[in-house]
Amino acid sequence: MEYIHSYALHFNLYPYIKFNTKVININYLVQEGQDMLSWSHWGGTDQAFGYPKGKWEIATVAGQEHQVHEVEFVILCIGRFSGVPNIPDFPPNKGPDAFLNGKVIHSMDYSAMDDSEAAKFVRGKRVVVVGLQKSALDIADECAIANEMLIGMYLIIFHTVYILVTYTLIVFLNSCSINLATLLSPLRWAASKFVESYIKSKFPLKKYNMVPEHSFLQEISSCSISTAPEKFYDKVEEGSIIFKQSRGFSFYKDGLVFDDDVRKPLETDVVILATGYKGDEKLKNIFKSPTFQNYIMGSSKSTVALYRECIHPRIPQLAVIGYSESVANLYTSEMMCRWLAHLLVDGFKLPSIKRMEKNVLEWEKFFKRYSGQYYRHSCIGVLHIWYNDQLCKDMGCNPRRKKGFYAEMF
Numbered sequence: 001m002e003y004i005h006s007y008a009l010h011f012n013l014y015p016y017i018k019f020n021t022k023v024i025n026i027n028y029l030v031q032e033g034q035d036m037l038s039w040s041h042w043g044g045t046d047q048a049f050g051y052p053k054g055k056w057e058i059a060t061v062a063g064q065e066h067q068v069h070e071v072e073f074v075i076l077c078i079g080r081f082s083g084v085p086n087i088p089d090f091p092p093n094k095g096p097d098a099f100l101n102g103k104v105i106h107s108m109d110y111s112a113m114d115d116s117e118a119a120k121f122v123r124g125k126r127v128v129v130v131g132l133q134k135s136a137l138d139i140a141d142e143c144a145i146a147n148e149m150l151i152g153m154y155l156i157i158f159h160t161v162y163i164l165v166t167y168t169l170i171v172f173l174n175s176c177s178i179n180l181a182t183l184l185s186p187l188r189w190a191a192s193k194f195v196e197s198y199i200k201s202k203f204p205l206k207k208y209n210m211v212p213e214h215s216f217l218q219e220i221s222s223c224s225i226s227t228a229p230e231k232f233y234d235k236v237e238e239g240s241i242i243f244k245q246s247r248g249f250s251f252y253k254d255g256l257v258f259d260d261d262v263r264k265p266l267e268t269d270v271v272i273l274a275t276g277y278k279g280d281e282k283l284k285n286i287f288k289s290p291t292f293q294n295y296i297m298g299s300s301k302s303t304v305a306l307y308r309e310c311i312h313p314r315i316p317q318l319a320v321i322g323y324s325e326s327v328a329n330l331y332t333s334e335m336m337c338r339w340l341a342h343l344l345v346d347g348f349k350l351p352s353i354k355r356m357e358k359n360v361l362e363w364e365k366f367f368k369r370y371s372g373q374y375y376r377h378s379c380i381g382v383l384h385i386w387y388n389d390q391l392c393k394d395m396g397c398n399p400r401r402k403k404g405f406y407a408e409m410f
C-alpha cells in the first residue's frame with residue numbers, strides 16, 4: 001500500500017481519482033447521423049479516437065449521489081476475479097437453501113472479512129471448501145491454521161490439478177520450452193513431462209489419488225495452475241486437510257451429499273464455495289447497450305473477442321486491461337498498458353474490424369490447440385512470449401533484446 005500511495009503522490013494522481021465511487025454502467029453516444037454498423041474501422045477510423053468522435057457516458061454512484069460523466073475514451077480495469085460469483089447449479093430443493101443447519105458462503109465473502117473475523121468465522125467448526133484453485137487452497141490452509149489442525153477440513157474437488165509450491169522454476173521451464181518449441185515441438189512436450197515428474201516426486205499426489213489426467217502443458221495453457229501455501233502438503237499428511245473427490249454434490253439439511261457416494265453424506269457446519277467468478281458477465285453488465293453486451297458475451301464456445309487481448313473490434317474508444325490471464329499477470333497487464341498508451345498517442349494504426357476479428361479467431365485456435373478440453377476463456381499462458389513480441393512489434397520495438405540466437409532461447 002505504501003508503494004501505491006507513493007506512486008500516486010509522485011505522479012500527482014490523487015486529484016484524478018474518485019474514491020468510494022461505483023460505475024453503474026457506461027453507454028456510447030454515437031454522433032447524430034453516424035451508423036456504427038457501416039464502419040469498416042474501429043470507431044470509423046484506424047486510430048484510437050473515432051472520427052467524428054462519439055462519447056462515452058459514465059453513470060456513477062457514490063453513497064446517495066448519482067452522477068453522469070462524459071469522456072472520450074474508457075479503459076476498463078474492473079478485474080476478472082471479483083464481483084460476480086460463480087455458484088454451481090443444483091437440482092430443485094438441493095441447493096444451499098436446503099442446508100438448514102449450517103452456513104454457505106462464497107470465497108468472495110470470506111475474502112471480504114479481515115483476518116481475525118475470518119478466523120473467528122471458521123474456528124471450532126467443521127468446514128468444507130469446494131474447489132482446488134488459488135482461493136480454495138488459501139482458504140483451506142487458513143481454516144486448518146485457525147482450527148490449530150485439530151479439526152480435519154474437507155476440500156471438495158471436481159478435477160485434480162498440478163498443485164505447485166514453487167512457481168519460478170516451473171515458469172522458467174515453461175518459458176524455455178515455449179521458446180525452444182519454435183524449433184522443435186517435442187522439447188515442449190519433454191519439458192512438460194519433466195515438470196510433471198518433478199511435481200509427482202516432490203509431493204504425494206499418487207498417495208491421495210490426485211494425479212491429474214491431463215498434462216502440465218495443458219494446465220499451463222489454460223492458466224489453471226494452482227499454487228499452494230507453504231507446508232500445504234504437511235497439513236494433508238497430518239489429516240487437517242482432507243481431499244474428497246466427487247463428480248458433483250448437493251446439499252441436505254446437515255451438509256453435503258455426493259453424486260458418486262450418496263449413501264455417505266458429509267455432516268458439516270460451514271461450506272465455502274471457492275468456485276470462481278463470472279468475469280465475462282461482470283464485463284458484460286458494465287455496458288448499458290444490449291448490442292455491446294452481446295458483443296462481449298459472444299458464443300459460449302469462444303473467448304471474449306479482444307484484439308491483442310485489449311480492445312473489442314466493434315466497441316469503439318474503449319480498452320479492457322487485465323481480462324486475459326497469463327502465467328505472469330502483472331507483466332502482461334503492464335505490456336498491455338504500454339501498448340494502449342502507444343495507441344492513444346497516435347503511435348500506430350489498427351487494422352480493419354474484419355482483420356481484427358480474423359486475428360482474434362486465429363489466436364483462439366492456437367489457445368484451443370494447446371489447452372484442448374481444458375480451454376478457458378482468454379488465457380494467453382502458452383503463447384505469452386509470442387503475444388508480448390507482437391505487442392512490441394506494434395509499438396515499433398524490437399522484441400529481440402538479447403545478443404545472440406541462443407541467448408534469446410532462455
Ligand SMILES: Cc1cc2nc3c(=O)[nH]c(=O)nc-3n(C[C@H](O)[C@H](O)[C@H](O)COP(=O)(O)OP(=O)(O)OC[C@H]3O[C@@H](n4cnc5c(N)ncnc54)[C@H](O)[C@@H]3O)c2cc1C
Pocket residue numbers: 021022023024077078079080081082083134135138321322323328329330
Ligand atoms: C485467490 C487469488 C489468488 C491470486 N494469486 C495471484 C498471484 O499469486 N499472482 C498473480 O499475479 N495474480 C494472482 N491472482 C490474480 C490477481 O489477483 C489479478 O491478476 C489482479 O488482481 C488483477 O488486477 P486488476 O487490477 O486487473 O483487477 P482487480 O485487482 O480485481 O481490481 C479491479 C478493481 O476495479 C474495481 N471495480 C470493479 N467494478 C467496478 C465498478 N463497477 N465501479 C468501480 N470500480 C469497480 C474493484 O473494486 C477493484 O478495485 C490471484 C487471484 C485470486 C482471486
